[in-house]
């Protein structure tokens with residue numbers, strides 16, 4: 001399925017883990033804050049809907065998406081945090097800045113995840129236009145924040161299933 005056909009707020013919810021005792025950190029970029037605010041709200045609401053407690057959800061903001069990696073690392077280093085969700089929007093412009101930022105963050109977050117042995121979710125929209133961003137932040141294609149939160153929930157459950165015997 002191409003991303004144009006995907007609704008980011010529609011996912012399978014079979015066999016989800018109990019997350020009342022899990023702690024989540026949401027790292028949110030300030031660039032394009034009218035969109036990242038919606039990603040945050042979607043992620044927060046999805047975590048609550050599936051059993052997270054408000055006191056177990058922490059929010060940190062960073063200036064731009066490039067900074068998501070380091071702040072995610074700071075959260076991921078904490079023993080009490082079970083998963084980190086990095087939220088940003090990098091819109092294509094006249095220069096290649098979007099490619100540099102997106103590649104750096106995708107690679108950075110992968111590294112942070114492996115180094116800290118916990119889920120660090122890439123909740124970054126990489127649209128060609130503001131219109132595409134709006135469509136994926138609670139518009140026609142759902143909300144990337146919802147999808148990122150569901151991914152965090154599933155990965156937290158999977159980690160317990162695989163590692164805790």
Ligand code: RBF
Pocket residue numbers: 029030031032063064065066067088089090091097101
């Ligand atoms: N950060 C974002 O999160 N989204 C963007 O679309 C975005 N575009 C940028 C475009 C340019 C030309 C520059 C210089 C920065 C941009 N940033 C963006 C900020 C970037 O992630 C980082 O915060 C800064 O580059 C740090 O100085």
